[in-house]
Amino acid sequence: MMSQFMARMTWIAVALAFILFVTQPIGLKLHFAFSIVALGLMILVSVLKLTGLFRHIFLALGSVIVVRYVYWRVTETVPSPSQPADFLPGVLLLIAELYCISMLALGLFVNAQPITRGRAPQQPDDELPTVDVFLPSYNEERDLVASTLAAIKGLDYPAEKLRVYLLDDGGTDEKVYSIDPSAAAAARQRRASMQQLCADLDVTYLTRERNLHAKAGNLNNGLAHSDGELVVVFDADHVPARDFLRETVGFFAGDRRLFLVQTPHFFINADPLERNLQTFKSMPSENEMFYGAIQKGLDSWNAAFFCGSAAVLRREALDEVGGFAGVTITEDCESALELHSRGWKSLYVEKPLIAGLQPETFESFIGQRSRWCRGMLQIFMLKNPLFKRGLSLPQKLCYASSNLFWLFPLSRLIFMISPLFFIVFNLEIYNASPQEFVAYTLTYIVAVMLIQNYLYGRLRWPWVSELYEYIQSVYLSGAIFSVLANPRAPKFNVTQKGNSLSDDGLSPLAWPFYAIFGILAAATAFTAWRYFEEPASRNLLLVVGIWNLFNTILAGLALGVVSERRERRKIQRLSANRSGELLVEGLRLPVQVLDASIGGLKVRLAGAQAQHLSPGRHRATIRVAGVRSKTVLQAQVAIATAVAGEGGRILGLSFVDSAPERYRLVADVAYADLTAVRDMRASRHVRRNLIAASVGTVLWGAREMLRGLYFLLFRRTSPVAPAPLAPPAPVDPVHTDEAVMPSVRPARKGLARLPKATGLGDIPRPTTA
Known part of the structure; x- marks a missing residue:
């Protein structure tokens, strides 16, 4: 007990000393000099990929810059309450900033000491x-x-x-x-x-x-x-x-x-942002930051x-x-x-031990995220982890971080509209000179970006978080207010998957993004006009104009996200490397299976015997040795495509029935070994340079803005077609439901047994014995 008390007192003393240090009025020039030195040391640690003690030094230096910014921001930049037109939006912006800084602090706490687990202990089968x-x-x-x-x-x-x-x-x-x-x-x-x-x-x-x-x-x-x-x-x-x-x-x-x-959760298909911006093969997916870093920190x-x-x-x-x-x-x-x-x-x-599917359309993507947002806020409001008995303080903070993260749509939209208060209405909601902006705000922004890139750079590229947050914020803000109004109202909605886009076109949810982009672009033009017409305001216009220009670039990128590309591959395939044979017209032709999906296989045949096989004319049986010893899997197929390829003739085989053997073969060939999937995931984990990433984002935004405007003018519709999967297996019409239903064991003793369907009462949940 004494050792725990001393440890707590030590941490309190360190925290007080830290606060005393960062709140000292050291002057603008000295603060800027300190920030430049600290940023230089952080860059050195990051470039040299130093770990251990240097990780803590890196985070400490960044934290000093952030906390000094917060102190300055709260004490010196808030407009006077005597000017309510400036004060109210100014406080709103401050609250949004403090929320983001609080989430950054919680994130640093969560990821202070992530765990990487080894392989599970292996037990004999009988145990x-x-x-x-x-x-x-x-x-x-x-x-x-x-x-x-x-x-x-x-x-x-x-x-x-x-x-x-x-x-x-x-x-x-x-x-x-x-x-x-x-x-x-x-x-x-x-x-x-x-x-x-x-x-x-x-x-x-x-x-x-x-x-x-x-x-x-x-x-x-x-x-x-x-x-x-x-x-x-x-x-x-x-x-x-x-x-x-x-x-x-x-x-x-x-x-x-x-x-x-x-x-x-690992996904073999691109989400709407990855597909429409064509980043799936090169950029880490959105969920990889959570599963690759945050869950390890929570662990x-x-x-x-x-x-x-x-x-x-x-x-x-x-x-x-x-x-x-x-x-x-x-x-x-x-x-x-x-x-x-x-x-x-x-x-x-x-x-990664599973291969899953993500929502294919922007509309279904937003529906899924809306459910997550509403559910996590429900937990915070109905079962607030900060006051939950039985949780340790770190657990309380971890759950609060996961729940409160979903308030990001409010802060993101505030950041989007705040520059307009000065550009359009000449309201000064952020009292700071250009020199102060550079010394405090700019160094703070760089420090935060360095921290994020140091902790998550392999799993999340610079500016990508901002893009994902923006494209969700437009619709998730309404979800937040609905939960705040009635925490028990949200209902579970199933995410639609298995649909595909049959043609290029705009998402049905695209119109707000074009309206926001139009407003921000007009504000950018108005800023340029004011800059030349109002020399006395040029310094502030330059700072606020750059902020608004960044928002405009982000909004232009979002136009590319809602300008949906058709899905060229209706059914997702996984690479394979398995030997087998094709039985066709009495011949046994050796084949190499190159990939597999629910719909069929791609195989390579060598030799002259394969030359006479052509699409639409031949049905065959594909046989592949199973992963388990002494098992052979087979299915009936039709030859759908045939082209010349390196090392032989490449055949596209489509399944012709819904026999159970078909599914066993697909499961064994495509999913039994996910090594290729894991390798593909690892190949995307490449950290990007902050400067190169920022320049690339600007060019990226310009390109996608033009594509979005093209879609607005020429490709407004976005038809969605169901994925072409095989029809359900036929069922004998004379069988009743019970006749074809496998036996079900009775409910276990001690668990509530299901009632008969006699009314509208709730089905009891399992209770302990």
Whole structure:
């Protein structure tokens, strides 16, 4: 106890000394000289890639510059309350700045000592725990669900200890018996199709009476009908690698209080920004900063949280809190918060072990982010982690950081409009001379950029965060106010995936971005006019004009994001390197499989025998040796394309039926080994020079602005077409739902049993024995 007391007193003394130092009035020139020296040392540490003690020196120097800026900003730059026209927007801007600085401070705390985990301890098969795998589904295409289920069935784990459940919320009684005849017919067809699929793949099919509590309720229905020691959750479009369980389950044996092992979400398709700006192959994806750095930092404080998929959870822990939490629409983070507050532990493994899909259109992207935003703010308002009993102080700060991050749309829009107060209305909302701006504001901005690039530069390029925040802010601001008005109002909306853009065109959500760009561009022109007409205001106009010009460049880049390019590849493919053979017209032709997808394969044939094969004329059987020994996978295919290629003739093969063998082959060839996926992810982790990145962003913005204006004039429509997946497998019309439904085990003792569909009452959630 005495040692803890002394440690706390030491930290308090250090903090007081730090505050005393940064608040000393040392004069403008001396502050500027100190800032230049500090920035120089930070650049030296960054360029030389120094770590260890130098990491702390780097962050300390940056923190001094930031805190001195905050002190100066609060004490000397706020307009007088006697001038309300200046004071009110000036305070609004100050609040936005303080919010960003607070989030920077929380981010530095979270990432102070990130953890990189080694491989999970490996156990003999007879000592492994039983595992139930849940695949919650709602409206996903049958082929997508089938491929994921086939990959789960192919996991490297003892078959007698692994049970797979499809949790189908698209075929509930509520939907099957809907008063809308067309909706009811679609639900019946989906239920029958999914039941048949489960029977073909030896998977347990589960549905429920009503769609209550969305995904959390669906998962709790799975808990009520299963009894494995561990529970794994995969989204329907998150296909696991064969070694997923071998890389995660072993951690649970070493810690009886471990409730969660979370792995990163890796996506094989581009999000709308990456596709429309053509950056997917070169630039780190948006989520890689979270999964590559922030979750590792959270892990060091025992605060890594459940992300809804690609995770393993301990059933005992879930039983203790009554199952997955469903008060908010982000059941994953909420569930982790409840378990952390009860003393359970979590762990994060950075290795990508699943291949998933992102929203394809800007509209669906915004819908997904709106749900995340509303859900995380719900957690903060309804279960405020800062006052949550059972959490340690670091855990409180970590959860607060994750929740409050989603207020960024408000600050981002304030930064976007603030220059206009001076440019258009001549309001002075930021009292500072050009010299003070350079000495304090400019050095602060450079320090923050250096900190971000030092901590996250491999995972997030300069100015990209600002772009992602801006394109979301326009629509997420409304989501924030809706939660603030009624925290319990938000409802869970499923993210639409599997759609593709059939042609170039503007997003239906594009118009506000063109309006904002027009206003900012006009303000830029007005600034230039004032600069020449008002010599006395030139110094301030130059500073504010540069700020507005940056906003205009960002808005121009956003025009490129909402000017959507058609998706040339309707179905995502993964590279492969597997040997096989093609059986066609009595011949056995050796082939090399080059890539695979839900829709088909690309293979290379060598030799003269392949020359007579042509598209549309031949059907064949493709056979590939499975990852598991002594297994051969095969499927019926048609030759869709044939071209000459290096090393032989390249054939595009399309699957011709929905037999279960097809999905097993795709899962084995495309997803069993994700080494190529991990290599591609690592190849994008390249840090960019701040100056080169800034110049590149300006040129990038100009190019995308012109493309956006072209789309506005000539390509206003953006038709969306469903991905061309194979139709559902036929179902015998004389079979009832029960006839094709695999047997379902009764609810485990101690868990609430599902009631019959007799009314509008809530379905009970699982309770502990």
